[in-house]
Amino acid sequence: MKKPVNPTLEDVARVANASTATISRAINTPDKVAPETRLRILNAIRELGYTPHSGGRALASNRSNTVGAIIPTMANAMFASGLQSFQEELAIAGVTLLVASTGYDGKHEFSQIQSLITHGADGLLLIGAARLPETREFLALRQIPYVVSWCYKPDPKILFAGFDNHKAAYGMTMEVLRQGHRKIAMIAGISEGNDRASNRIKGVKQAIRDFGSPAKLLKVMQTPYSQTKGGDAFANLMHKPTVPTAIICGNDVLAAGAIVRARQLGIAIPRDVSITGFDDIDIATTVYPTLTTVRVPQRRMGRSAARLLLELLTTDNKPASIEFETEIIFRESLAPPPS
Amino acid sequence: MKKPVNPTLEDVARVANASTATISRAINTPDKVAPETRLRILNAIRELGYTPHSGGRALASNRSNTVGAIIPTMANAMFASGLQSFQEELAIAGVTLLVASTGYDGKHEFSQIQSLITHGADGLLLIGAARLPETREFLALRQIPYVVSWCYKPDPKILFAGFDNHKAAYGMTMEVLRQGHRKIAMIAGISEGNDRASNRIKGVKQAIRDFGSPAKLLKVMQTPYSQTKGGDAFANLMHKPTVPTAIICGNDVLAAGAIVRARQLGIAIPRDVSITGFDDIDIATTVYPTLTTVRVPQRRMGRSAARLLLELLTTDNKPASIEFETEIIFRESLAPPPS
DNA sequence: CTGAAAGCGCTTACAG
DNA sequence: CTGAAAGCGCTTACAG
CATH class of the missing domain: 3.40.50.2300 (Response regulator)
Known part of the structure; x- marks a missing residue:
């Protein structure tokens, strides 16, 4: 038998001798499927190298289990460990992270936000509160759930996980x-x-x-x-x-x-x-x-940002912003001036 | 009029007083649409904050204009500037980059590859030649176009943009x-x-x-x-x-x-x-x-990787691997041993 | 526990 | 230059 290069649910259904509905259930809600059926299906999936088409899935289910993070730059470690923690926390909830960077350019930020939304991000992590008017409008118009990190203001309209x-x-x-x-x-x-x-x-x-x-x-x-x-x-x-x-x-x-x-x-x-x-x-x-x-506190900030965003996405709660404290770390480069 | 939160082509069609086919053309092949129609449509798009649904688009057109990069880590600058160049080169061609990281773990690499393919990546940038057998099988089975960077071997079966x-x-x-x-x-x-x-x-x-x-x-x-x-x-x-x-x-x-x-x-x-x-x-x-x-030579490597991948994706050429030379940079930490 | 079928948002021949 | 309609790959009530 010739294997299709881009196998679909239908191909799996054929191989596993079941309906596409059952395959879909075996993937998404495994315990609604009889164990032996499930096994047969799992084998067919492996054999074909099947991966679900997120487009079809998103279209049919109206959600993507994906969130996006838009950071100013990947070029230094400023955001790396915060982003890492953000991702780890999302992974626990089975949510995929898509990352984009802006190069500290508001226009780039806007187009990256649009791109991530287009690619099915259900929610966003944004860095900082400064944003182009058109970006604000877009976020408001589309009622996109997002959390802002790396800064904090006592503004109840925006969800922060950051510091002052x-x-x-x-x-x-x-x-x-x-x-x-x-x-x-x-x-x-x-x-x-x-x-x-x-x-x-x-x-x-x-x-x-x-x-x-x-x-x-x-x-x-x-x-x-x-x-x-x-x-x-x-x-x-x-x-x-x-x-x-x-x-x-x-x-x-x-x-x-x-x-x-x-x-x-x-x-x-x-x-x-x-x-x-x-x-x-x-x-x-x-x-x-x-x-x-x-x-x-990059790691704690990233983790909190993920939790807040997940809460926004999966519950009807209106979570509150979190302000983190920073701390001065004393090393060698600061000393009293020569008297 | 109430604006839909997630406007679709149909919403734009209604506002712009045109068919969805025309809207689609205005977006993808603007010069196939009369200038005044185009203008009307562009206004409607702006007004509604419309962004195309990549799922629907990918489903209908069978391509996504997206490639994925899977790097070991974002935690230090080892890959940052190469990735940056890769992205810049893709952007010129209007291709979006999705990034994921593996934490130097082969299993993670496999699942991230699957995730990016699921999210519609047409091709991939991978780092290094070591790969789990199941990952190789998957790439081969699905005939996924990819280029391998940060290493080079004279192996005609794999497309490299890297160094030895x-x-x-x-x-x-x-x-x-x-x-x-x-x-x-x-x-x-x-x-x-x-x-x-x-x-x-x-x-x-x-x-x-x-x-x-x-x-x-x-x-x-x-x-x-x-x-x-x-x-x-x-x-x-x-x-x-x-x-x-x-x-x-x-x-x-x-x-x-x-x-x-x-x-x-x-x-x-x-x-x-x-x-x-x-x-x-x-x-x-x-x-x-x-x-x-x-x-x-991170920047040149990233740029070449992008060009090779685009060539793979958009032409029938079989591009050849590129080997870059490295160079020793002499600074203070190396000196002859005490005699 | 399983299947038939509608419908999600797009693109694209086809016809005009 | 424009529109009607089929179809891409999925999920999910609904029925059994």
Whole structure:
């Protein structure tokens, strides 16, 4: 017998000598099928290498058991372990994860959201609260269930599993001030279309304002998240007439880039200038001196996001947002300024 | 008028006052539709937030314009930029990428392959040549077009866009020997089910054998790809009675872990022991001392893989595999042994 | 426990 | 340039 290359339920039915309805039940609700029938069917499925066609399935059942995650980038570990936990939690519920990335571009985000919905995602994980108006409209119009992670706001209309970037950056800045720094600079991510980046900037500014004179924010440089760019921004800051004694970085990648560049320039960290990061990814301990940074509870956040989304998808509950606390991890790159 | 939450072609047809056939044409072959009709339809689509249902589309057209990539892990940058290039190249052709990860587990790989095929992937990008027998059978039975990357073999039955791991590891080992090292150890990845890891081990062994006495491979430790594990393996090697003068690592993550641990243990790199890596990801220059490593042409590989897969999918050509060369990048972590 | 049949949202010859 | 209609692969009341 010739095996069909793309076997369908009908092919399985023929081989297993049963109706397509029974095959479907054997796959989806096995205990509604007699054990011997089930066995026969399972053998036929294996023999043919049958996999259900998700299109037909989605069409007929009006659900896909699939959710989508749209993250800014896969290029560094910022989202990797959170996404991993998200996926693991979904897998327990038998839900498949589809992943797409945006390159920090709102238009890309919109088209990736549409693409994932088109591919049958029942719900979405989105990063951050900043979103194009057309994207918001689309999400609202289509009443797409989604949870927003990596940030938190007390906004009852949106379901968050995240943390307060403003508060976290504020806290780190206060610590830098407490250690005696007064001339401070920041190397931040690009704030446009990125509320995490902009709230971290606002948090730093607010802390320095609240602390009052003589604390001063010399400069905030915005640059894409790459080590090289972080290094460039660092070199730039250190060439100005007034040099900071501490530089607060928008994330660990920028901070690591600054530290590497400092070494190349013969600038000692933290003796000549202190550096802090944000995220606490692996790179924070790879770099030398090791990085004082803000730890983000990625794994717990990812897991919670999955649970909230599943609850949204499978129950009528209206689950509440979850705010996670961040924590300052003290390592070598931050020390009091030379007196 | 009440807007449907999940608008269908029929809804668009009603609003735009046209048949579903015309709507479909306006979307897929716009120039077969009168300009004014097209405009009316586009407005209706926007108004309703319509996105085509990929299930219905795949069912009716028997293609999905989607390919899947299955990578071992998203947890570090080993595959990130290659995948990025792969995606960019696909995007040019209007093809969507679905990504899944396996955690270096053959069974997971099989189920993720099935899942992506189920979700309509027309073709696949796979990493490495090691694969479970059932996975091979499935790929063959279903005649699934795929390209294998991150490795290369002169096997005409499989389409590769990769490099020769054995040769690359052999080359690095020869360089280490050339610089005068004779007592060598290796910290490798887990070779089971991972041909890249095992071929790198074989390459190192072969080089040392070819070089002949007094060169000796003291020990090969296999460990999962994490900095901590790399550090543990390093500590272990340095506590043995016979200490190596050079440690060749299976990838940069392991090597970085070794270097970080060396610092903690007060062991000087490269004075006390040299370290080499594999991949040349960002971490190779973040770590201090910076890492001498094998550069893998990730971006070109990803782009080629996409082109080969598209060729497979859209033409009747039988494209040929592409072998990329790797290159040793000299940095600080490798130096001649103390004489 | 099993089967016949309707219908999910699309595309595409076919006809005009 | 446009429309009516068949059919893609599934699931699921309904009937037995």
